[in-house]
Amino acid sequence: MVTVRLKVNGVAHEGRCEPRKLLVDFIREDLGLTGTHVGCEHGICGACTIMFNGEAARSCIMLAVQADGAELATVEGLMRDGKLHPLQEAFREHHGLQCGFCTPGMLMTALDFLRTNPAPSDREIREGISAVLCRCTGYQGIVNAVRAAAPILASER
Amino acid sequence: MGVNLPRLVGARVARREDPRLLTGQGSYVDDHRPPQMLYAAFLRSPHAHARLARIDASAALALPGVVAVLTGEDIARAAKPVRAESKTPSVKTTSFPPLALGKVRHVGEAVVMVAAESRYVAEDAVERIVVEFEPLPVVKNTDEALDPASPVLHEDAGTNLLVSREFARGDVDGALAGAALVVRERFRFHRHTPVCMENRGCLADYATGSQTLTLRSSAQCPGLVRDILTDLLEHAGAPDPRDRERRRRRLRRQGFALSRGDRHVRDGATTRAPGEVDRRSPRGPALDHARLGRDRRRRARPERGRHHRRASRAGHRRRRRLLDLSVDRRHRAGADDQLPARALQGTDLSRADARRGDLQGAARAVPRRRAAARGVRDRGPDGSRRAPARDRSDRDPAPQFHPGRRLSLQVAVGDRVGPVELHRLARPKAREALDYKAARDEQARARADGRWLGIGVASYVELTGIGSAIPVSPGMPVSTGHRGGDDPLRPRGQGHRGVRRRVAWPGPRDDPGADRGGRSRRADRGRARAPRRYGDLALRDRHLREPQSRAGRRRGHPRRPSDPREDGADRRPSAGGRPGRRHGGRRPLRRARDARPERGGPTDRPRRLLGCAPAPEGARAGPGGDQVLRSVLRHRLERDARGGGRGGSRDPAR
Secondary structure (H helix, E strand, C coil): CEEEEEEECCEEEEEEECCCCEHHHHHHHHCCCCCCCCCCCCCCCCCCEEEECCEEEEHHHCEHHHHCCCEEECHHHCCECCECCHHHHHHHHCCCCCCCCCHHHHHHHHHHHHHHCCCCCHHHHHHHCCCCCCCCCCCHHHHHHHHHHHHHHHHHC | CHHHCCCCCCCCCCCCCHHHHHCCCCCCHHHCCCCCCEEEEEEECCCCCEEEEEEECHHHHCCCCEEEEEEHHHHHCCCCCEECCCCCCCCCCCEECCCCECEECCCCCEEEEEEECCHHHHHHHHHHCEEEEEECCCCCCHHHHHCCCCCCCCCCCCCCCCCCCCCCCCCHHHHHHCCCEEEEEEEEECCCCCCCCCCCEEEEEEECCCCEEEEEECCCCHHHHHHHHHHHHCCCCCCCHHHHHHHHHHCEECCCCCCCHHHHHHHHHHHCCHHHHHHHCCCCCCCCEEEEECCHHHHCCCCCCCCEEEEEEEEECHHHCEEEEEEEEEECCCCCCCCCCCCCCEECCCCCCCCCCCHHHHHHHHHHHHHHHHHHHCECCCCCECCHHHHHHCCCCCCCCCHHHHHHHHHHHCCCCCCCCHHHHHHHHHHHHHCHHHHHHHHHHHHHCCCCCCCCCCCCCCCCCCCEEEECCCCCCCEEEEECCCCCCCCCCCCHHHHHHHHCCCCCCCCHHHCCCCCCCHHHHHHHHCCEEECCEEECCHHHCCCCCHHHHHHHCCCCCCCCCCCHHHCCCCCCCCCCCCCCCCCCCCCHHHHCHHHCCCCCHHHHHCCCCCCCCCCCCCCCCCHHHHHHCHHHHHHHCCCCCCCCCCCCCC
């Protein structure tokens, strides 16, 4: 068993786990943050995407020990002052979700994408979210939501 | 009040569940972690057909954290095998044990289950189990399976042909003989597997003291899972029907999302073996909580789609008029599914085999068959395929053959009632019972208020959400579908609430706080625990209940909802602007008898369902004229008649 110390959504956590434990299992089981979902467990579906030191990363193909000392952000940390994040609002407004299973990963991926590309074209949006699979929406609502959120996030910067 | 109503058409209806799902507060099966929960992992067969010679689990049991290792024999003492019985007398019923007994019948069949304190340990333990398989001969397709010399998969059936049926109308051979051209095609449909984003899984929580099993499952058909599981867990030691009923009541259904029932039934059955676990592994806690699933490996095997082989002949007159069509079809159902290795031969266009548990059959056969029918139909007399664009424009305005039309009802009625042109029958009756003109008037009034109201009438046979059987109408032996719960408009799962707001009349409130995340209200839970009985079956569907005396009904509803509840607002039709209503904002629920026309219910029900003005004095609904419509309107009726029952027969098959 090893000790893992890390910050998630600004809160410091410490946990003990086996060295082989996946980061996503650590987040869900040890930290109790079940908003991050596990889909394929091998880095294809993107449902487990989190922010790892400010960059989108797949927590199902990382070990918890790799996150020792890291700063993570998960979907639970997106709300501010009890209000939905503009990206979350855009997803709601544009029906960017149905069953909600891919949504946490989609939000974190889109957040990272909009940080690197504040004014994307539709084509770039599709490319940007291509790392996350959604089986409900057909992606159109998600693309619309990301497009709508882009100027809001850019103006906040 | 009408001012506050959202428009249904031309406006977005915000989903109530979104804030929860967007902030990581969804409630999926994998998110629940009761204390002392154990994780299950399965050793699966690498063989399509093999005898189980020896299972040695000692190395697995020696692993710290492993609580139990169960084999087919262990499970057989706690749960009966799944048996998919059919109302068709000629069908040979076969058994599926939750874990393989004696031999395996398909690749991926679960052979041994490990319960451990973590999933990591459980999967380690599976790797330590030694199973000696003695491979048996296999067949590769349905044609081989039908060869009398081929090995038999289910010895109790004695043959690989489980059912063979023929549906025919008219003299097909004669018509084909006289055709100007006969087009023959062969079609093959391969196996497939659906892969949802949320993994298949279930969480079983068995309270030994109260003998209550609570199952959380990602299945889409909780009613079916509950009913079948109740039967499976009624092991040989407890044949007492009262005990069975008790178990049935105690098997409470909880959340579900996307998948199919039978697998969940089997998974659920493997979770209920506490006695076994105690005996085998005294050092661990009883198997009270077990989580199964989150396992993509099982999914990766194309185990669900059935292997179709279809030979079609289409006879054409000149000028591309289709004359007649004959289809010979054989398929397997999947060796581990409810109807294993079934080879089925059928002639004619109907799909004969949609029945209980045959979820994918009903749902998937339609496009498949359409594709096949189109394949021969659209090959013209010159033998060439029609170009797609031309195909559309050139289509016969009154086609002689419309595979989709009769299809829908045939799925439901099979060969028991005979072909009925549902669309032709239902539409005028629906219009009549709906009072189409009044509905249009209401629509015009709503539009003047700025609301767009849609009126849709459909003849539709829904067989995918299998729960309890729904007869097409009270007293009719035809079941149009199945339902999973006691309130069709009660949201279940993660995303239904938003959908309901569009198909049912939304109320003025749009309060995200009212979303309970698929959890039932207290009143709903109370009802779920007290199913009514019809014959041998516990009934949770209100309209399936037998008519009862009012006094008895009241006794049966100690918690009859009498006040608007938190989501009552979007359940009720708007009362706004209608003259002559007694109530103001709080609308009293009508008495149960109102829902039953034989008890002199109100005559203007269809209009009220649409929120129209009451019928003029003296107007009566035509007696018996709206039977088909009732199924169309069932959801509205059901909602409107809270606590009301409609007498009806239950589909005898279920």
